[in-house]
Amino acid sequence: MYEMQIGEAAAGSGPVWHVVARDHRATLCGRPLQPGGNAETDRHCAPCMTAFQYVMQQASTE
Template sequence: MHEMWCGADTSGEPIWHVLTADRTLTLCGVEKREEPSGRAPTDKHCFPCMEEFQAAMASTKS
């Protein structure tokens, strides 16, 4: 099972990442840190994470 984490993109804006199984990194390689409080909700998703997640799901169907 994969978990989503609201981190930041390269400009510091909030973005949803997909975490690795050990929950210390994202699928795109960003280190998970504490989420700052007061962050505005977002519907933006990290495209590299989503591509890795899609590839992982496709490989489980084969």
């Protein structure tokens, strides 16, 4: 299962939503989780979203 958590963008341009697998301590793009991410944003991490799309496509072909 996956969830969304707010963290710093890889480029350091402010907060974005990252995709995180519940059993991992890092985002799908490889950034470590930062506790206490309570900023508001409507931006999403493009590398996380690309990785999530790939994971979902692989799951649907199995």
